[in-house]
Amino acid sequence: MLKTQTKIALLALSCFTISVNAQDKKGDTKAPAVATTAPAPKPAEAPKPGPRPYKEVITDKAKTSKGLFTVHKIDEKFFFEIPDSIMGKEIMSITRFAKVATIPGTYGGEMLNRQVIRFEKAPENKVFLRAVQYINVSPDSAAPIYKAVKNSNVEPIAQAFDLKAIKKDSISKTSSSVIEVTEFFKGDNQIFSLPPYTKTTYKLTAIAPDRSYIQSIKSYPINTEIRTVKTFNAIPPMPSFGAPSPVPSVNIPGAAAAGAVTIELNTSMILLPSTPMKKRYFDNRIGYFASGYTVFEEGGQRTEDQTFAVRWRLEPKNAEDAAKQKRGELIEPKKPIVYYIDPATPEKWRKYLKLGVDDWQKAFEAAGWKNAIRGEILTEKDTTISLEDARYSAIRYFASDIENAYGPNVNDPRSGEILESHIGWYHNVMKLLKKWYMTQGAAVDPRARKNKFDDELMGDLIRFVSSHEVGHTIGLRHNYGSSSTVPVEKLRDPKWIAEHGHTPSIMDYARFNYVAQPEDGVKDLYPRIGEYDIWAIKWAYQTLDGVTPEDDQKTLSKQYIQEFAKNPRIWFGTETNPYDPRTQSECLGDDNMLASDYGIKNLKRIVPNLTEWTKEEAQDFDMLTESYNEIVTQYRRYIGHVSKNIGGVYETPKTADQQGAVYEPTPKSVQKSAVLWLNRQVFDTPSWLLDDKIITKIRPDYGVDAISRIQEATLNNLFTSDRLQRLVEMNAKNPASYSLDELFTDVRTSIWSEARTRKVTDATRRNLQKVYVERMLAILNGPAVGGQGGFSFRGTVVPAPVDPRKTDITSVTRGHLLALKSELKAALPLTTDKMTKYHFEDVLSRIEKGLDPK
Structure with missing residues (x-):
């Protein structure tokens, strides 16, 4: 078709030319007039592809911020100047909510995603941004197998940038690549924006470019911080009819009001250390979070999964300090671990959050470090520190009705080195603490017998939770087995408790000492950093002389075996074991049946007093209902603790140089005792729960069906x-x-x-x-x-x-x-x-x- 149209056009042009020439010859014998019009100008040449001179791109109008990248802002455009020394280096990208719309369960300061990235020069005058994945690695780049691993693990190219200019330094003989990043950061890209799942959950669709922009880009020595405002179109919530959708979603008020949701994001791009920290191989006898990958080695006969503990890098300041530490003296690390307390935290709670951090100092002293960790209280006047800056770790305070707190960390996937951490502290965690402490402590502690605790008591409880969450951010997992190393009767001994506490680990979910009876004289009911915690910090943070991680692994294994023989309370019980009755949440003591009997005795003391302890003038019975429900919940916990013994399997992780079995059935006497306990405390009607003074105020029935549901759940679980x-x-x-x-x-x-x-x-x-x-x-x-x-x-x-x-x-x-x-x-x-x-x-x-x- 195209060829036919071309022929017709040429024929028409030919006929037109012949006709004009014929007229000239026939009608006018004079010589043709000379044309007076200027010749047509030559078409402008297209600009040559490729980089332009640096000064044409980065003009005198540029506002510049130097650091990891040199960042230039010209009018509303942003440019990165990437030196060759950074090309190919690995960078951790961390994106957080800076400010959010009213989104249920989402708060400013929370992390959205993290990804290791790398910039690299590419063909056709491009710069590629790759997403780096640590799944399979080969340590020897000169070995043939290294090529095989590379061929099977191509890293995705997340973005291609045009090379706008090259800056050459005649003195240092180095160069830098200039790329424009304006549309990239303004737009919706997976690494630096909302993950697909999040958008699906929030019912967000396409980004609105006219309402999205870069607020600022600031560069620092090892990191660059990008603050953006992004507006997404949103699907307004629909009335709910019938069964719920199988896809989880969240209805956002902004979507209903304007069909759009605006958020502020902060992305931290932090350069990973040029020399990765020496790994400390994971040991499942000590509870640390871990990272790892599959290793292909040239001389190996199979692949090896290399797993290593997640921990901070603590190093001596100099050789002199290193020698002192080797002699047994405490030294300060080159870079201590510092947590900044969010200025948004109510003033009266700040010191308790700080104390929760500082309490870990004694554990680090056991590893050879003094002043290795501390909390710092920030105020609004401290403008030199931004809590979105990846160089700073923080305890962020969220105005939330969620009854929780959490302690994550960001670590180098090559070595497990923790780079930074933002602990999330929800305001309503105090409600949870109040419910726990009243239920587990009110029988012994008169301060727990009211709806609102005194500031000193609440402060102590906040301190305990702060320490627990900080423990997570320095690498520690939950140790659900720690409390099972303590004889139940010792939990009633004031001298024992004063020396050891009711659990050897603050990382256990052994909230408060519910075993102690009013007549025992035990005053200290909440947990503290204990023997296991101190040992675990020593295991991870002591300086070792091994040339390789394998050398250190052997040294640490010998240390553990020797220490465990002296003190079995350093035992770690994983939070993920479904069968071992020694590793349970909210559990105390080495005998679940005896401990639960003591716990129920205390609940029986609390129930008759609940109406009086929770009453408030001119108020209804909401607090009574809440407190009674917590009593029932605690009772059900005891049932769960006991039930896990039946058909239970003990798991005691060991290495090949230790004697004994790893897996053993729970002893028959213990299982039989557990069944008899259920018969006595559950299947014989627990009528103590049916207190008329309470039931007649909080529900229309008499609780018979509620008791039946507890019994049914217990029997179904048992069978x-x-x-x-x-x-x-x-x-x-x-x-x-x-x-x-x-x-x-x-x-x-x-x-x-x-x-x-x-x-x-x-x-x-x-x-x-x-x-x-x-x-x-x-x-x-x-x-x-x-x-x-x-x-x-x-x-x-x-x-x-x-x-x-x-x-x-x-x-x-x-x-x-x-x-x-x-x-x-x-x-x-x-x-x-x-x-x-x-x-x-x-x-x-x-x-x-x-x-x-x-």
Whole structure:
């Protein structure tokens, strides 16, 4: 078609030319007039691609900020001048909310994303920005396998920039590449903006370029800070009808008001150290957060997963200090760990947050450092420090109704070196502290017997949480097993508590000493930095002489074995173990049953006083309701602590140079004790919870159904297929262990005691007995369970879900249903209470149908 149109145009032009020439020849014999019009100008040449002279790009109008990058602002355009010394270097990019719209659960100062990036020169006068990923690495760049790893791990190019100019320094013989970054930072790019999932959650669509701009870019010696304002179009919330959407979302008031959401972001680009910190290999006997990657080595016969602890870099200031430290003297580090307290923090709480940081100094002293960590209180007058600046760590205060605090850190993925941390402190964490302390401490501490705590008490509680969160930011994970190393009776001993505290680790979720009784004289109920914490800091932060991380690993392993032999309280129990009853949240002592008995004794002291302790003139019963619900929640915690012992498996991580098994079943005596505890404290109706002075003020019913739900949840949890199968397996290996048949016998004997004693069965017990039968029938007649493989748990494969129909579980279940059927048939003729008789007949009918379904 194009060729045909071209031919027609040429033909028309040819005819027009012939016609004009013919007229000239025919009508006018004079010589043709000379043209008086100027010749057509030559078309302007297109600018040559590639960089222009530096002074044409960076003019005298530029406002310049020097640092990691030299940043130029010319009118409304921003340019980065990237020296060759930075090209190819790895940079950590951290993007945070600086200011947010009213978005539920989101606050200024919270981190959005982080990514290692790298600028590099590229073909066709471009500069590439790559997203660096540490998944597979090869340490020897000269080895052939290094090429294979590189060929299989191409890093994505996140952005390509035109090279605007090159600045050459004739003195240093170096050069810098100039790129324009205006549209890049104004726009919506994944690394420096909202992640896709966040936009989906907030129902945000395209960015609005006319309402998005760069507020400022400032450069410092090792970092550059970019502050942007971004406006996104948003889908207004719709009325909710029917089932909830499977995609989580958040409704934002701004979206409803204007169909748009405006936020301010701060991106910190911080240069990673040119020499990575020496790694300290992860040891699962000590609870540290970890980073790592898969290593391919030329001489290796398989890949190795290299995992290392996350920690701050502490170094001596000079050789003289290093020698002093080696002699056992404390020295100050070249760069201490400093946390700045947000000026937005209410003034009366600032000192307690600071104390929570300073409390860690004694732990670092055990590692050879003095003044290694401290808190600094910022005020509005301190304008030299920005809490968005990646060089500064902080405790950020959020005006939020969330009952929480959290302690993250940003670390170098090459070595685990912590670069900075922003602890999030939500205002309403004080509400949580009040509820916890009243529930767990009011029986012993009179200060906890009111709706609003005195500032001194609340300050102490804030200090404890501050220390806990700081612990996370210096690398420590939760140690749920720490408190299980303490004999329960020691928790009632004032001298022991004064010396050791009620848990060896503030990183445990062992909030307050609920075991101590009023008559014991124990005054200190909250946790503090303990023996495990001090040991763990020494493990990570002591200076070692090993040439390689492998050398240090051997030294540290020997240290641990020797120290653990002297002090078993340095034991670490992971927060992720689903089976070990020694590692539990909110748990105290080495005997869950005894500790929970003491805890319930204290709850029984609190319940009759709740109405008086929570009353306020001219107020309703909201505080009474809240406090009573916390009592119930605490009671349910005790049930969970005890239940985990049944079918439990102890896990004690060890290395090859240690004796003994890693995995062991919970002793039979402990499991049997746990079942008897449930029978006594749960399946025998806990009528102490049904206090009329409370129930009649907070609910229209009398709590019978609430008790039944607690009992049902307990029984369902007790009879889960995986727990029952563990009992079967343990008994198959060791016939003397606690068996599934014994579990069913102990539970049935308790729950169905009325069938033998001929006592009247009340409404709560009737409900429980029906739950028992329905659960047993569900086990017997439940659907087949599929699934292949399992999930990795500390390198151990946890089996897929159990199909009871293919195990002894259904056989034992059928046997106990038949036994119960016989008991009920024998009991019915002798039962005189009408409701009990109706109940037995109903249950007997259910069993018969369940045993022979048609």
